[in-house]
Amino acid sequence: MGYKNPVISMKGTDHGDPAVLKFNGFYYLYHTAAKEIPVYRSTNLIHWEKVGVALQASTDPKHWAQIGLWAPEVIYENGIFYMYVTAALMNQDGTENDEVRRIGVAKSYSPTGPFQLNPEPLTNEWSIDAHPFKDDDGSYYMFYNVRNEYTRGPNGVIGTGNVVDRMKDLETLTGNPTMVVKPERLEEGNKEGSFYWNEGPFVLKHRGLYYQMYSAGFFGDETYGVYYATSKVPIGHDGMNDKSWIKWQNGTPILQTNEACLGPGHHVIVKGPNGIDDYMVYHGYEPKEKLGERRVRVGRLQWKDGHIDLEPPTNDTIAMPTMPDFDGRFIDSTVEVNQQLNQYQLESYFFESNLKKGSGHALFIDEQNHVWWTLSQNRLEIRLVENGQEKLKQILSLSIDSDAFHLIQIEKKKEKLNVWLDQVLYSELSLEFSKKVGTVTIDAEMLEGTILTQLD
Structure with a gap:
């Protein structure tokens, strides 16, 4: 086509x-x-x-x-x-x-x-x-x-x-x-x-x-x-x-x-x-x-x-322009979005979604190994957990309207993981997980424009 x-x-x-x-x-x-x-x-x-x-x-x-x-x-x-x-x-x-x-x-x-x-x-x-x-x-x-x-x-x-x-x-x-x-x-x-x-x-x-x-x-x-x-x-x-x-x-x-x-x-x-x-x-x-x-x-x-x-x-x-591997742009149910996201175990990927406030896994391997983020009215928090130990905790002060939509973007290329909010690069992580692949999750009352694309 x-x-x-x-x-x-x-x-x-x-x-x-x-x-x-x-x-x-x-x-x-x-x-x-x-x-x-x-x-x-x-x-x-x-x-x-x-x-x-x-x-x-x-x-x-x-x-x-x-x-x-x-x-x-x-x-x-x-x-x-x-x-x-x-x-x-x-x-x-x-x-x-x-x-x-x-x-x-x-x-x-x-x-x-x-x-x-x-x-x-x-x-x-x-x-x-x-x-x-x-x-x-x-x-x-x-x-x-x-x-x-x-x-x-x-x-x-x-x-x-x-x-x-x-x-x-x-x-x-x-x-x-x-x-x-x-x-x-x-x-x-x-x-x-x-x-x-x-x-x-x-x-x-x-x-x-x-x-x-x-x-x-x-x-x-x-x-x-x-x-x-x-x-x-x-x-x-x-x-x-x-x-x-x-x-x-x-x-x-x-x-x-x-x-x-x-x-x-x-x-x-x-x-x-x-x-x-x-x-x-x-x-x-x-x-x-x-x-x-x-x-x-x-x-x-x-x-x-x-x-x-x-x-x-x-x-x-x-x-035609290439579509994302998971196209949830017009799915506003967090449950349905996560059900489909969980089907993708990837090593390298790009993820984005628009939300007002919420949280999610930038990478989830298991409970002992993951990268977690939380967006609230006045801060963005990012936590890196390896082998059950918290290796990094970033708390970034923000001044944003929690009644407005904000764009969260995550790019993982093998051991490198970056997190953007509203096109501002807030976190650059180097990962040392023994397992390289994982999933992405998101939890928010309102979601728009969610996509996941596998990278080479």
Whole structure:
């Protein structure tokens, strides 16, 4: 069974700048719109259902977000959904005022909305394409796109570049943007050479190295493509003159126009249903349509010796995303979940579930040998028991809402076991059990999105 791109394609609608949120077993997709940002839902990244309007532009003539709702990206943190979106003021003739574009925040208690716009924008200069990045220590950084004297392209021609700023909280930047990438090659501009772009940032961390993927070229034609740069740190120390980020092969694209797709780019990376595989969700034009409307496409991302390798656009049938070995995403009974989990005796695996509070075994071999965790309102506790003796007890203080869902993730690779909560790495254990295989258990009043995937 397979699928063909595009996965979202409705004539009369431009599906530009797609972003995906994974929450409680579902995927939610948002994209650019003039005044109403739609939201779609899926269980497999391929088959999508439109489920409503997530955000509407303000009708207040003094508000910062009147029109041009670009590049919405949504994150979930401690019970609240935050949408980072670009918007513009409206000219008297109803068009967008491109000179007054800002990034701002809208909030909701549901991934489908309605999201409520904050009264003031997040940024105070021309800015688009917000990407909030959460490091595995819990620190947040905002990557976004600006247009100023520092971001000029070849020959001093006007252009846009990506910067990064630390976030004081999820609604406030520190106000010290630092350069990430700016256009440096003729290929990063339009055919006329009158404007240059490095935009659409998305950040990954792989084996301790930071990768900022970005799009360059003109989004309206075949010059558009995807690139990346790397850095040992998410943000440097030299402000708009910083050079911490190095473009791969001096700015060589890793995804570009071919016979199947024109102008692929502005993307996000999201884990597939098995919690392991990486997928790129991006937009592109269909060459046969000859319309100024972008369609949503999905392709694999794989790591090859530290390099990002993207599946090129194709008209062929592609294999569906791999499902987890145990798919309990929509089973809310703890008893039923554990009955099925107990059938899996594994040495290496990935497990995740969403709960409000509870406990479980990250690894259970027997009563004398196991790793136990407990999540409560103010702490995460992890205990390692070997041969009946408590070898390790970690008590980690937290400040979380116990009425909100939280994501627990466990990865065991032979003797190594890691535990994450809400994408923060809290525990790295080295195990010395004589028996290598075991099971996973979980005990909570409410469960969503539970999966278990065997690792090689």
